[in-house]
Amino acid sequence: MASKLINKAANTYEADNPFATSLSEAFHLLEPQLRPPFPLTIRKPPEYLDINRAILYAILTDTHLAKLHFKHLHAIVTDGYCFFTSLVTRVVNELYTKVFDTVKIQLIWVCLEMIDVSAVGVDGLLVALLRQIRGGDFSDANLWLCLELVGVFMGRWDCLVEEEPLMLSSGLYVFLRLLADHCRLSLDSKVEILKRKEIEFCVRVFKEQFHLCLKIGRDLVRLLQDLVHVPEFRDLWKDLLLQPANFRTSGFSDISQLYQVRTSSRYFLLRITPEMESQLRFLLTSVELGSQSRYQIWFGRKFLNVQDNESLVIDIVRFICCAHHPCNQIILSNVIPRWAVIGWLIKCCTKNHVEANVKLALFFDWLFFNEEVDNIMNIEPGILLMINSIPKYIEMTHSLLEFLFLLVDQYDIERKDLIVRGVSSAFDVLKRKGVVQSFDALIGCEMLSPFLKERLVKLLSCTNVSAVSHLQPADLLSQRLQSPTLGARI
Template identity: 75%
Template sequence: MTSSLIHKATYEADNSFVSSLREAFQLLEPQLRPPFPLTIRAEPEYFNLNHAILYGILCETHLAKVHIKHLHGIMIDGYGFFTTLLCRLVDELYSKLVENVKVQLVYVTSEMIDASAIGIDNLLVALLRQIRGGDFSEANLWLCSEMVNLFRGKWECLLEEHPLVLSSALYVFLRVLSDHCKVSLNSKLKILKQKEIEFCIRVFREQFHLCLKIGRDVTRLLQDLVHVPEFRDIWKDLLLLPASFKTPGFSDISQLYQSRTCSRYFLLRITPEMESHLRFLLTQVKLGSQTRYQIWFGRKFLNVPEKETVVIDIVRFTCRAHHPSKDIIHSNVIPRWAVIGWLLKCCTKNHIEANVKLALFYDWLFFKEDIDNIMDIEPAVLLMVNSIPKYIHMTHNLLEFLFLVVDHYDIDRKDLILKGVSSALDALQRKGVVGSFDVLTSCDMLLPFLKEKLVKMLSYKNVSRFNNLQHVLLP
């Protein structure tokens, strides 16, 4: 017996991976029924049997437990090859899988956690990447619910064997909660929100060291949830009672601010399909020819107002997880700043636009040259500079936002933020990203008050250097 794994239009060719699973099942089906022979399989046969068993688990739901027992019996590589097959299925085909196959996929993932399978952390990350931001479809909310249930139910096991995957889950659920907490669709969403909140709060309260693994972006996501009472309490404790987290070495939120977030976290909020299209846009499409690609991308991934929140994730990914090569930088391929400028124009809601700007400037606020990468902050400055004179309103909006954030993001640590932004400006000029900031300070079209603030910001670094030098020289 065989059935379909994926939804396929009549005009579509067969998927080669699906075909390999189905063909292995058809070839070895007699061997998939008990009693099973107690023999050690050679590699080619072993790999083929893995294909067949996977197909059986996904399609023969009434025999799934039998297939799992068979898998346990033949396993010789710690389930490494089997989880590789599962990861490929999720990365390449998840959106096309039929509904009952998705259910079986979550089931077999749970079984692999119990079996301490090699690569289970990669499989969990692959599934987390399929949770789409701003997507309130039943299928997407179902996946959110299944994944949060999985992490809650397997907490102890994952904490012992794969603690870092819990930090990945925290990043994802903090991010989707900012969407889920802004709407009230039905009782199911209310239950889901509560589960997501409880999971995140447990990580903060019981395993705060895993929050530290994420770095500064955990504060960016957390601040978007301060309207939720449970997260408001976390934020207050971060600012006023850091000792309440009982984590050795953690004494102030500034330590989180100054910890650069690893790029793998930004990949968590971009599906593999979206990533491939973004990387194509940023490596193959020529400047001036991008409009039709942007229209296509917008229709596919930003086609309803709720999905605008994904722009925040795309900008963070573009700044932090996609650093073009020198060859690309010096070619006529559309630069990152131009793509971000287009994405900003896609925003129709003020709060989303503000969060997109924060995503663009976030590394500026805490920039330290020995920790951060100049490529993280390059898109924002080039967008401001290259918007003159045709799109001067873009330059105005970005500079005004930057100065507003410097003054109000964390008033008690304003000096830290001021130092970060001035260090960013200094590094951008020294490393030749911009030849001179005269292009801004001498621009007649730039509003006088913005010029004045920028000049003060640029001079802050020189004043700091002078003060540091005096401190060294004076007895």
């Protein structure tokens, strides 16, 4: 029997999905019970699960009777819609890219209905839908999903503020990130309408629920700085830097308070589709170093092979640094390490502004590192990429170290002491915890700019790190006077 859920024309050679099959089978088994008059008996657990599956299939595929099927659901539900919502979430996570467009429309409608009844697990459903928005993707289908979801957040604002306030911070993170892409391109009127709605939503969260913005932590600053050219965000940025009292939030008095809050990994997962996450985790847990080329080529063709979606690399690097922390068994094995994948991703960048943002994603936690609140695994890939690129890829080491010092000097001049302390602390912890035995590979590298080596020794001297015994800052200064200085570049 032809599926009314999955578009087989787009997936000709795929085997039947067991989950989709279970929904279809439940529908065909219980179809006579899906017509009025509905029995009002309380169903036993197995029957209850099956009727939920059948009703969901009916809602998604029998659109002209969807409201009737929802009334049936309201009549039989006994668990706060928990199981039903989990089924919808699973459809989004596992089947979204395969289902008919009409089914996608129904999924948005189901989401709205679940918010209205304060269904258990509706936050997970919203997260699942947000994750299906692909960064840098300007296809009609992706723009449609962006528009629909920003409409959900605006249309159900009061309900979300009352019942699921943290979802507003999730929505803010997603739409700030998407706006960075959408505002770089001048496209047709559809994109302009979308941009206005995204801006309206984000600004409203800042102005009305700023305490929820603070939940995001330091990555809120990273996203916001990419939008300072947008008038509405330029005003917010000025307030954040110069007049924090305008946000009328008790306890918030300076942007440095945001710097010191590590962003939860759940936000980074929002910008990685479940399929992308699955492939990245496979690459980082099962593919041996030296055998990764074919997997990287496949990943690049599937997810990065569109001109405008290069910015997706920024999200992937942030995910790898902050949301994928391998166990010791993987670290000690021959599996391709995180730093090697990040090095490959940086080389995939063809646009200067994207490469700069990728490097910022790699080093962002270094700038504000505090051993008491930060995770050393977030900063490990950066140091290992710099050291392991010597000597074969010395230009990578040079570029990264140069960029790191540029951040120290220019990221926030007013709070440079805080950043120097953060980066110094990062270097100290990396050595003290044994991620690296010493920094001799960097400081003693003849191919590295003497200026950069001098800066590194000076920075290390701010901590208790015993970097090297044979090379002191005075020696480096002498070398610098004999060699041309390489200017920093972003």
